[in-house]
Amino acid sequence: MNNQDHHHPSRDDHEHDHSGHEQREHDDHSGHDHHEHHKQMVEDFKFRFWWVLALTIPILALSPMIQEFLGVDWRFAGDTWILAALSTVVFFFGGWPFLTGLVDELKKKQPGMMTLIGLAISVAYIYSLFVVFGLEGHLLFWELSTLVGIMLLGHWIEMRSVMSASAALEKLAELLPGNAHRVKEDGSTEDVPVEELQVGDHILIKPGEKIPADGIVVEGKTNVNEAMLTGESLPVEKGTDDEVIGGSINEEGSITVKIHKTGDESFLSQVIDLVRQAQDSKSRTQDLANRAAFWLTIVAISGGLITFFAWSLFTGQDLSFAINRTVTVMVIACPHALGLAIPLVVAVSTSLAATNGFLIRNRTAFEEARNLDAVIFDKTGTLTEGTFTVTDILNFNETISDDELLKYAAAVEVNSEHPIARGILEKAGDPWKVEEFNSITGKGVEGKVNGISVKVVSPGYIRDEKMEYPQQQVEEISSQGKTVVFVILDDKLEGAIALGDKIRPESRQAIDRLHEMEIECIMLTGDNRQTAEYVANELGIDQVFAEVLPDEKADKVKEVQSQGKKVAMTGDGVNDAPALASADVGIAIGAGSDVAVETGDIVLVRNNPMDVGHVIQLSKATYSKMVQNLWWATGYNVFAIPLAAGVLFAWGIILSPAMGAVLMSLSTVIVAINAKFLKMENK
Structure with a gap:
């Protein structure tokens, strides 16, 4: 049973319609409120449950039917009034979510679990009050308190297990940094909140910083990690006139960016909007327990009416007998086990x-x-795996070992933060010392290692220098989606290293x-x-x-x-x-x-x-177990309701409220054990 499908007054609060919100800040605030509201509801059910449990102990001890069942006599003057007072607190305080839920469901013409519970506790409470004031019959305050307690426990277990109010919009907003380095007219910078940035502003982004807004690079060159936004595993090289996206990470050089999109027009805001729309449009399936509760509500009301009119109009029994049978039918029709049938499976499967x-x-x-x-x-x-790993080492001349080729490459890559460099360094281990390091703009890096001139360069450099290499072998590796860099030692092409996003x-x-x-x-x-x-x-x-x-x-x-x-x-x-x-x-x-x-x-x-x-x-296993539990929780009604109504009264067989309670307890135990079987069957 999904908490979002509960029909109680708070349901509308649960289902915030974000589509009317026009500003991301407002969305974030609403998402936060939604999450906090859900937590408050869990705490509310928990608080009510513990109070009801504490009150149920004296209610059970004071109930004549329970004393008779246990073979004890704890009666004293005024005990019935104390019992009624304690039960009134349970009814209004513990039963409040179900009573208001009953009203809410009936307003929406969607009777379900709340209607069934609200009806059962109302009938038990009102009937018992009449008994206190002189009506002949049995006090069912104990039934009221145990039913309220079990249902509160069920809802608490369920909601604690499924609490998942989405904080996605808050997380998206956190991708943007809080402040930006805005460049002033004299060339100096000032730190300002991102919200103050305007189209046309120039901002400075240092290595390792997040880009605060969409814009165009006007100065500098760098590699930008856009993987979190675009899914592209390789960092993208950015230079003058290239576009950058707010939320992506500047990995290497400092760049100056001219902002051209802010607020709702930015790429990140559009992603936020897409997430919000998709979440709002997702349909919810009607849960099994509510469907079962709907039919049991019909059965309870119909069974109660039929029982009352049958005994009061067509038999010689008095009115108090007819009312007693009617109440027993309506209370038994709301099984304790139904309140736990789904939540227990939810808790076990979670x-x-x-x-x-x-x-x-x-x-x-x-x-x-x-x-x-x-x-x-x-x-x-x-x-x-989302990380670059050395997958192949191509040794063209075999004048040095594969390990040495990798060590030379790692030595000149040691100062680079590029993922390809990190992949090579990770594979090579502790690098050798490099001297006279230099970056070959847009083509690679070079330096001296152990007195040897080393270059690690791109295929573009090899083409420009018209250097020969086994093209078929390299192209075969490139066709696998891998990135290839070449290693040159003392101006001689010795080999290549292939890196791939490892499967x-x-x-x-x-x-x-x-x-x-x-x-x-x-x-x-x-x-x-x-x-x-x-x-x-x-x-x-x-x-x-x-x-x-x-x-x-x-x-x-x-x-x-x-x-x-x-x-x-x-x-x-x-x-x-x-x-x-x-x-x-x-x-x-x-x-x-x-x-x-x-x-x-x-x-x-x-x-x-x-x-x-x-x-x-x-x-699949969870759904199957839910269906089984619902059958166990409601199946006993096939026998219990007719017996409670008195169909076998002529033969001296009638189901007393106490025996009905035993059947309900048995049903609850079976449901609990069956839920535990889910764990044993799916280890």
Whole structure:
């Protein structure tokens, strides 16, 4: 049962419609309020539950029916009035969420769980009050307090397990730095809040800083890491007249940028808008427990009316007997077990998911995972590791070893922050000392190592210098989507080093597992088609969407959905967030951006694509267990309600409220044990 489907007065507060908000700041504030409001509701259910539990103990001790059942006599003068007073507190304080929920559901003409609970506790309370004031019958205050307590516990367990109000918009906004270095007319800089930046302002961005707004480079040269925004794994070289995106990271040189987009027009704001729209448009499925509660409400009211009129009009029994039978039917029709049937499975499956390496943030989407037809994977950081690694060393002349070739290259790359340099250094280990280091603009680096002139250069440099090398061998590696740099020692081309975004070893197993489940596997990436096709062929991917712009990713998800397929999206970047929100099930890789994590319905903590299959398997098992529990929770009504109504009264068989309580307790125990079986069956 998803907390967002509860029909109580707070529901409208839960479902903030962000579409009317025009400013990101307002959206962020609303998202924060939404999250805080949800936390307050969890605390409210918890607070009410503990108070009701404390009051239930004396209520049970003072109840004549419980004393009779236990074979004790603790009666004293005025005990009934104390019992009524304590039960009144339980009814109004503990039962308030259900009473207001009943009103809310009836206003919307959508009777469900709140209607059923509200009706049962109201009948038990009002009837018991009449008994206190002289009506012949049984006090059902104990039934009222235990029912309220169990239902509060169920809602508390459920809401604590599924609390997932999205903070995606806040996380997106955090990508922008708080301040910017604005360049004044005299060339000096001043630090100003990003909100004060205007189109036409010049700003200075130092190495390692985030770019505060979209703009054009007017001075300087650098490499910019846009992976979190565009999904492109390689840093992009930026120079004069090149465009930069707010939120991306300046990795190397200092640059001066002229701002040309701020606020709602910026790329990041557009991504925020896409996420918001996708989240707002996602439909919610009606939960199973509410459907069961709806029919039990009909059964309770119908059964109660039929019982009352049958006994009062067509038999010789007095009115108090008819009322007693009616109340018993209506109270029994609201089983305690129904309040725990779904929350207990939710709690067990949430715990089980966490131990298996994924976190469930949206219950409805998690349950929907059992019906998936296709899974769309982002490439960089999801199917691949998202970091550059040396994959091949090509030794053209064999005059030195592969290890020495790598050591020479690492020595001159030691001062570079470029991911290719980091990949080479990681593979080479402790570098040799470099002297006379120099950067070859746009082509590579050079220096002296152990008295030898060393250059590590791009293919462009080799072409310009018309140096010969085994082209077929290099082109074959390049066709695999790898980046190749060449190593020159004393002006002689000795070899090349290839680096690639390494495919995760478990990715192939993940795809095979999904194919076994007859689920189509699709890859979606901003990388070039050559790189994408290579990864897809290696993994056995069914379909590839390559060179997809960030604002097109959600459209690709919708394109697959338009074919009538239930779709999951798996990704880790900001650019994946709109697609994650648009999919029927959004699965975020945990070590990716906080934005993707906050937008995803399910978060894979271990960065293991194999867990996508585990998610689907657990979803199927969880749904099956929910259905079983609902049958156990409501099935006993088939026997209990007719017996409570008195259909076998002529044969001396009638179900007393006490025996009804025993049946309900048994049903609750069965539901609890069955929920635990989910853990045993899915270890």
